[in-house]
Amino acid sequence: MRLILVSNRLPVQWDGTPNVGGLATGLSSFLSHWKSQGNEVLWVGWPGKSISEKEQNHYANQMHNEHGTIPVFLKQKLADSFYNGFCNKTIWPLFHYFTAHCEFSDSTFNSYEEANEEFAKKIREIYQPGDWVWVHDYHLFLLPGILRNEFPNILMSFFLHIPFPTFEIFRLLPERFRTKILKGILGADLIGFHTQSYTQYFLRSLLRCLGIENERGIIYFQNHLTKTAAFPMGINVEQFSKYANSKECDSIANQINTNHKNLKQILSVDRLDYTKGVLQRLNAFELFLKQNPDWIKRCKLVLVLVPSRTDVSSYQSMKRAIDEKVGAINGSFGTLDWTPILYQYKGFPFEELVPLYKNTHVMLVTPFRDGMNLVAKEFLVSQKNGMLVLSEMAGASAELPEAILVNPNDVSGMANAIKEAIEIEESEILKRNEVMISRLKENSVMDWANKIYYETEETAKRNLNFQTKSISPKSDVLLPKSNRPIFILFDYDGTLVPFQSLPHLAIPSKELIESILQLSKFSNVSIAIISGRDRKFLESIFTDLPLHLIAEHGAWHKPPDLTEWNSLFYSNVDWKKEIKSHLDEFTKRVPGSFTEEKEFSLVWHFRNADPDIGLNAAREMLDELSQISSNSGFFVQRGNKIIEVREYGTGKGKAARKILPDIEQETFVFGDDTTDEDMFREIPENAITVKIGKSETIAKYRFHNTEDVHSWIGSLINHLQAVESNAT
Numbered sequence: 001m002r003l004i005l006v007s008n009r010l011p012v013q014w015d016g017t018p019n020v021g022g023l024a025t026g027l028s029s030f031l032s033h034w035k036s037q038g039n040e041v042l043w044v045g046w047p048g049k050s051i052s053e054k055e056q057n058h059y060a061n062q063m064h065n066e067h068g069t070i071p072v073f074l075k076q077k078l079a080d081s082f083y084n085g086f087c088n089k090t091i092w093p094l095f096h097y098f099t100a101h102c103e104f105s106d107s108t109f110n111s112y113e114e115a116n117e118e119f120a121k122k123i124r125e126i127y128q129p130g131d132w133v134w135v136h137d138y139h140l141f142l143l144p145g146i147l148r149n150e151f152p153n154i155l156m157s158f159f160l161h162i163p164f165p166t167f168e169i170f171r172l173l174p175e176r177f178r179t180k181i182l183k184g185i186l187g188a189d190l191i192g193f194h195t196q197s198y199t200q201y202f203l204r205s206l207l208r209c210l211g212i213e214n215e216r217g218i219i220y221f222q223n224h225l226t227k228t229a230a231f232p233m234g235i236n237v238e239q240f241s242k243y244a245n246s247k248e249c250d251s252i253a254n255q256i257n258t259n260h261k262n263l264k265q266i267l268s269v270d271r272l273d274y275t276k277g278v279l280q281r282l283n284a285f286e287l288f289l290k291q292n293p294d295w296i297k298r299c300k301l302v303l304v305l306v307p308s309r310t311d312v313s314s315y316q317s318m319k320r321a322i323d324e325k326v327g328a329i330n331g332s333f334g335t336l337d338w339t340p341i342l343y344q345y346k347g348f349p350f351e352e353l354v355p356l357y358k359n360t361h362v363m364l365v366t367p368f369r370d371g372m373n374l375v376a377k378e379f380l381v382s383q384k385n386g387m388l389v390l391s392e393m394a395g396a397s398a399e400l401p402e403a404i405l406v407n408p409n410d411v412s413g414m415a416n417a418i419k420e421a422i423e424i425e426e427s428e429i430l431k432r433n434e435v436m437i438s439r440l441k442e443n444s445v446m447d448w449a450n451k452i453y454y455e456t457e458e459t460a461k462r463n464l465n466f467q468t469k470s471i472s473p474k475s476d477v478l479l480p481k482s483n484r485p486i487f488i489l490f491d492y493d494g495t496l497v498p499f500q501s502l503p504h505l506a507i508p509s510k511e512l513i514e515s516i517l518q519l520s521k522f523s524n525v526s527i528a529i530i531s532g533r534d535r536k537f538l539e540s541i542f543t544d545l546p547l548h549l550i551a552e553h554g555a556w557h558k559p560p561d562l563t564e565w566n567s568l569f570y571s572n573v574d575w576k577k578e579i580k581s582h583l584d585e586f587t588k589r590v591p592g593s594f595t596e597e598k599e600f601s602l603v604w605h606f607r608n609a610d611p612d613i614g615l616n617a618a619r620e621m622l623d624e625l626s627q628i629s630s631n632s633g634f635f636v637q638r639g640n641k642i643i644e645v646r647e648y649g650t651g652k653g654k655a656a657r658k659i660l661p662d663i664e665q666e667t668f669v670f671g672d673d674t675t676d677e678d679m680f681r682e683i684p685e686n687a688i689t690v691k692i693g694k695s696e697t698i699a700k701y702r703f704h705n706t707e708d709v710h711s712w713i714g715s716l717i718n719h720l721q722a723v724e725s726n727a728t
Contacts, residue, residue: 002040002131005031006119008083008139010045010069016062023136023161025350026374029236030449043069044122046083050076072122074115081111083139084312090173091138095165096275096369099172101314109177116142116184123147127154132453135188137161142180144187148224153464157456158188159231162371163395164198167612170205178209186212186221189463190456192231194372194395199230207611220694223470223704227459231452232399234444235377243354244382252355260342260359264299264422267360269353269375270367272308274318277368277391277408282325282341284366284414289333289340292419297338299422302356306347319345357382362389362421366408370394376403380436387421387429388436389414399439402432469691469702473712478668478688478701479719485524485665489656489679490709492531492538494640494672495692498706501608503533503596508541515713520546520560522720528659530554530652532644532675534598535565553646553675554655555600568655575634576602579625579645590617601646603639618643639673651675653682660684670709671699 011024018024031041042064051059056073063069074082085108093101120143123133127147133156135143144158164170170178182205185191193199199217206212212221219226243249256265266285270276285301303326309315326343333340348356357363357379363386365376372395376388380400388403390396397405406417471477480486490496493506500506520527528548531538535551539558542549546560558565576597583595583604592609595602604621606614621643625636637644652671656679660667667687669679680689680699691697692709703709 142184145184148187491671653678
């Protein structure tokens with residue numbers, strides 16, 4: 001099997017030298033294992049530099065043959081606007097809650113769209129059915145949707161390595177940006193986040209921005225289901241612990257300790273970025289020294305800062321501020337034989353970083369906001385008796401609660417945490433670290449990647465079952481197979497007419513009424529409209545049409561040849577008064593909602609309410625009413641943006657059974673809602689049942705929308721006309 005791994009940058013630089021750190025390093029052990037199983041890996045990404053057109057073919061062949069990579073060529077102007085523009089001046093600061101740094105530009109978003117299209121173009125060239133496509137990170141939010149439109153059955157995962165923000169932050173994106181981003185991500189079979197919080201923030205943004213609900217993390221959108229879940233990224237625990245216990249590592253660690261004159265080592269390792277809170281960390285260390293002069297000359301802060309975005313002016317300013325702060329602390333507290341901070345502005349290879357971890361007594365990982373932060377995990381598995389001080393804003397904090405958790409905005413709190421960490425008993429450190437290390441061993445990067453693959457495959461199988469039911473309204477499968485009588489049952493809202501903001505606005509077109517009338521004139525065709533609507537409404541819409549009308553989910557029936565309605569059961573509806581007052585209370589609490597009263601039922605509508613408030617109220621209502629409905633003469637059912645409370649004994653399934661003639665016939669049933677599942681379940685097995693919309697169903701087939709129903713009616717009319725013509 002082939003894995004097509006897609007990320008903004010390739011695992012090697014444009015000249016073929018490996019990229020240190022990041023996704024390439026994190027996934028190396030999984031990719032090695034994947035290849036050892038006889039599978040293939042192709043890594044698609046931008047090489048990090050504009051390559052001239054005349055060199056592109058040669059360069060692409062070389063990168064493929066030597067490194068298994070497929071470069072996406074972006075012109076320098078496009079790359080700058082896409083990467084330095086929308087990615088790093090809009091998404092990066094916004095998703096890390098640095099809203100003051102955000103720029104919202106149509107030109108950079110257009111570049112973002114164009115770059116995602118360029119990635120899609122490259123994948124189109126290499127994709128083969130059966131490939132697993134794994135898209136990574138915020139640079140490529142639009143790519144899953146583009147690929148899904150091109151390859152409906154593609155096996156595809158998307159993983160976000162940075163935080164997903166709360167809805168209140170996410171909605172700061174202009175509507176035209178955020179809508180495309182959300183719809184783009186939904187093209188994947190599986191969307192992975194580092195933490196459950198990020199997953200919930202994404203689901204809430206879907207609800208609030210697009211009105212899309214989820215069922216336990218499963219989303220139905222455009223005839224495709226997507227699963228969302230939290231997958232905390234692990235590390236290669238064995239690689240770090242094995243090297244940490246080697247003689248080579250011990251030798252380097254001992255040398256570091258000698259050079260530092262056996263000082264207690266406090267370590268900070270970060271990429272240069274404003275989200276990392278490096279300056280606040282230095283302020284906290286300075287305050288620690290001021291408040292604890294007894295630790296002067298007894299400890300040392302090793303500050304490792306990895307260069308990043310060195311050509312961006314704001315990063316250059318940040319670097320200068322850090323340099324000045326380091327100089328100020330060393331100048332204020334340093335002596336001829338002791339320097340408080342050892343400052344290293346460079347990246348460290350694995351072989352030097354692990355000994356640094358091993359020799360550390362206190363590890364400071366205190367970003368303002370971080371998707372996960374693997375440095376914290378690397379440190380833990382590289383030693384045993386060092387204490388981790390971890391920001392509660394880092395995704396890793398959900399997995400590592402035994403660390404000393406701090407608020408990175410609280411300089412005083414961080415100074416106190418440094419003191420606690422440097423003075424804590426070694427037995428306590430060992431106890432805490434043992435628990436965290438054990439947890440990390442159970443969720444290595446190998447486990448992480450395998451879980452994502454497994455969940456993607458399982459979701460794709462569900463999608464296949466989901467999509468095999470979809471059928472063209474013009475398919476011969478949906479036409480009568482004999483000359484037997486035909487009985488057709490249509491639901492109304494969501495089946496014959498689309499939903500509207502207010503129920504009375506959902507009126508069929510003249511063309512639809514004419515088609516139904518034309519269909520009803522065939523001598524062997526009977527039609528029933530079976531709806532939750534009341535009698536008055538149905539009668540006003542289908543005046544003089546020779547149809548069965550069933551109102552209030554089967555409470556009332558008017559045959560085509562009668563003017564009077566018949567009750568299909570008897571009831572005194574004693575429960576209604578109490579329940580109506582209950583629903584009215586919710587109506588007062590939820591602006592935009594209203595209660596509709598019918599003879600045998602009550603319906604609470606929340607289509608026009610704030611999506612989040614309405615959905616939460618609906619869940620609360622369901623819970624409350626379900627507790628009091630037992631032996632109370634009514635039952636509660638969730639519908640499409642409604643909660644319906646109706647009399648026991650009513651139901652579309654029971655009503656359908658009562659009106660269907662007891663003869664050999666061809667039966668067709670169309671419905672969109674949970675209430676229509678009753679019909680699909682109760683009618684004879686040989687009936688053709690069709691679900692309209694995207695939710696799960698027991699129906700045999702599925703239409704996308706009401707227009708498909710109209711199209712089917714037209715096809716049936718043409719078919720019956722042809723049959724009559726042939727008969728004559």
